[in-house]
Amino acid sequence: MRTPIIAGNWKMNKTVKEALELVKDIKKQERNSNVEAVLCVPFTDLMEVKKEIDGTDIKLGAQNMHWEDSGAYTGEISPLMLKEIDIDYVIIGHSERRQYFNETDETVNKKAKAALKYGINPIICVGETLEERESGKEKEIVERQVLKAIEGIEEKLLKNIVIAYEPIWAIGTGKTASSKDANDIISFIREIIGNKYGKDISEKIRIQYGGSVKPANINEIMNESDIDGALVGGASLKAKDFLKLINF
Numbered sequence: 001m002r003t004p005i006i007a008g009n010w011k012m013n014k015t016v017k018e019a020l021e022l023v024k025d026i027k028k029q030e031r032n033s034n035v036e037a038v039l040c041v042p043f044t045d046l047m048e049v050k051k052e053i054d055g056t057d058i059k060l061g062a063q064n065m066h067w068e069d070s071g072a073y074t075g076e077i078s079p080l081m082l083k084e085i086d087i088d089y090v091i092i093g094h095s096e097r098r099q100y101f102n103e104t105d106e107t108v109n110k111k112a113k114a115a116l117k118y119g120i121n122p123i124i125c126v127g128e129t130l131e132e133r134e135s136g137k138e139k140e141i142v143e144r145q146v147l148k149a150i151e152g153i154e155e156k157l158l159k160n161i162v163i164a165y166e167p168i169w170a171i172g173t174g175k176t177a178s179s180k181d182a183n184d185i186i187s188f189i190r191e192i193i194g195n196k197y198g199k200d201i202s203e204k205i206r207i208q209y210g211g212s213v214k215p216a217n218i219n220e221i222m223n224e225s226d227i228d229g230a231l232v233g234g235a236s237l238k239a240k241d242f243l244k245l246i247n248f
């Protein structure tokens with residue numbers, strides 16, 4: 001059985017003060033302990049949020065990282081630095097990073113391997129553009145992104161990765177893929193991993209859906225057979241909404 005995982009991607013939102021207010025509000029309410037709740041926060045919030053969630057079952061994640069341990073990479077943050085803060089997850093290859101910061105399948109692969117080396121679980125994002133979907137290429141695109149992202153990862157570590165299927169046209173747009181369409185692609189992802197690495201591994205990997213997930217559609221999404229959770233942007237910025245998602 002795969003534990004459902006609901007991860008909030010705060011993106012470039014929340015100063016330290018705002019972050020602490022939000023986390024305190026989340027902590028105040030009862031949470032479904034059968035669901036793994038993850039907060040993927042800006043680098044500047046990590047340390048303080050870590051202290052605030054200490055002693056709870058809330059997990060902490062970053063939104064990006066470099067693949068090298070250290071070096072002349074001005075402005076970057078390394079897996080070694082993140083490891084010291086003792087974070088659990090890191091989002092890798094979010095479509096906004098692919099679109100605005102030249103993230104490629106190759107850098108996603110390097111980052112995923114580097115995260116696993118330090119025991120940080122990568123949440124690897126994949127998904128097609130509207131144009132690619134309209135020309136019927138979504139499976140081809142997603143297959144390439146998934147297989148490239150996990151290429152060369154030691155098989156025993158594959159179970160630690162989380163994949164987030166996020167059709168780009170559904171992110172921050174209010175448009176959600178139908179839960180059936182999302183499940184169809186997510187089953188396909190499980191199938192291609194199964195074909196390459198075996199069913200034993202593919203059945204252990206958690207695959208989330210992301211794209212305008214909100215309290216009004218979480219139940220429908222989580223009712224699908226292959227969807228193991230959600231990566232949530234906008235609706236993770238308010239405690240009330242995020243709690244409704246965790247407690248779906």
Ligand code: PEP
Nearest residue numbers: 171172210211212233234
């Ligand atoms: C995301 O940031 O990964 C995302 C899915 O955003 P939103 O929920 O706002 O569409």
